[in-house]
Amino acid sequence: MWLFRPRRVAPAHCDLPCGVYDPAQARIEAVSLKAIAQKYQASSDEVFRQRCVCLKEKRAELVKHHLWVLRTDYFKPVHLARFPQLHDLFWRATQEAGEAKN
């Protein structure tokens, strides 16, 4: 999935705006999400698996949040003109993050 490729786009994340938009924030949470899913599969401990379900929920929320921030605050009409698929790409990425909770 493209999220895991550490290509730098640019950094930024508060509406001041502080001007710092770093895709690493979404990527780190996505890597964590994937690691939790793998640990869930590899374990047979009931409590551990329930903790995985709880934590996966939170990590997926954070992936979505960081993607939403990039989408809304970093990208400008000029980006959309050059990458017309930008809207759809982010839509699908956030939906996949939501589905990763299952």
Added chain:
Amino acid sequence: MWLFRPRRVAPAHCDLPCGVYDPAQARIEAVSLKAIAQKYQASSDEVFRQRCVCLKEKRAELVKHHLWVLRTDYFKPVHLARFPQLHDLFWRATQEAGEAKN
């Protein structure tokens, strides 16, 4: 602004998904945001105005969050086919919410 028009779309808001998506959540925060902006303008009390700035920040975040959830989780490709401007509409709405912090 369209956010303030209480036209019901549909309800839903967690990734279970619980199936409850209600635009009232974004609308209530937007109405609150607008009320805070007006009270800021009408007041000359220093503490009150600083509280307005703090609270406006939070409300605008919530408007954005509720719009993001609707965008990602409620709308399906079939909606996009019928309303091709959907992506842009949500993009501009969340950007306006961010700008309302100023």
Added chain:
Amino acid sequence: MWLFRPRRVAPAHCDLPCGVYDPAQARIEAVSLKAIAQKYQASSDEVFRQRCVCLKEKRAELVKHHLWVLRTDYFKPVHLARFPQLHDLFWRATQEAGEAKN
């Protein structure tokens, strides 16, 4: 349960106060809570059911929070004079929300 009846009371929710108190906030979370409980009963998928338990916890907290805000900030002594059962009604409603977590 009275929570599900969409009778408008009035709107408001921050201590500025912004003057916006809308019972829809508590109602939407309560409707979500009920939907999650029903989906839990209807499913036999282990992960899905665990997610229901996690999410129900959060939704019930939000129902309680929104009811507390209405109780504390919206209602005035004049309301209490007209509806002497107001204190008890909110007490029981928040307790029911807490019990809905089970």
Added chain:
Amino acid sequence: MWLFRPRRVAPAHCDLPCGVYDPAQARIEAVSLKAIAQKYQASSDEVFRQRCVCLKEKRAELVKHHLWVLRTDYFKPVHLARFPQLHDLFWRATQEAGEAKN
């Protein structure tokens, strides 16, 4: 104000319920709130005073939250029978916490 008197009532704070209800949680936040208000009065530094306003907002929310939890989850009908003024006492205390934001 009664909040500052460290009379132990009983401890408890999650809906499990874990059975731990300790009024110290509300009291500590109230003491902090009061300290912030005093430091605001004593300072003439613009940034410091703005930080006071922000932090006071958060502390007051926490005072209210901890009081709400005690009210809803700890007290039982038997307490109400013995202390009929319980409802009103908590109502006024949470309202005062809200007003302390100003």
Added chain:
Amino acid sequence: MWLFRPRRVAPAHCDLPCGVYDPAQARIEAVSLKAIAQKYQASSDEVFRQRCVCLKEKRAELVKHHLWVLRTDYFKPVHLARFPQLHDLFWRATQEAGEAKN
């Protein structure tokens, strides 16, 4: 465990700093954490046990957070000079809180 011994150290918890640092905040969460773990062991109800796992996660986070705040904000070099084991003590305590999630 030392956390459960209610020896007063001193009070404080926001970076203003408000000057209020009370170890009761960490202790109350730790007592709650322990109570949840015991209730988990004593119960055979599936939903109840899953709620224990979720809530234990949150309480352990709060124990760690309150210990971190005490460590960073309350203790000064003078304390470290008198109690050279302070760094290690807090390190082990926060690690134990993390392990209590299992």
Added chain:
Amino acid sequence: MWLFRPRRVAPAHCDLPCGVYDPAQARIEAVSLKAIAQKYQASSDEVFRQRCVCLKEKRAELVKHHLWVLRTDYFKPVHLARFPQLHDLFWRATQEAGEAKN
């Protein structure tokens, strides 16, 4: 300040543990914190400056949180044996983050 040097240490951040500890999380918030401080200095707009104060508070909290997590969860006794100054380094870094709120 060392925080701004992007030397990779290792990645990880939930108590599962998921095994993902990335110092980028602390660094991104620290870079944002610094950018906000500079924008505050460069602006003479009252609302903008108040928003800077609010946002700086949040960013500094996040810097501290991410450093605490690294300190508690990533570093092991073996690291401490090799880098005896580790405790002090993190202590001073989190204190500096707290002071950056002013």
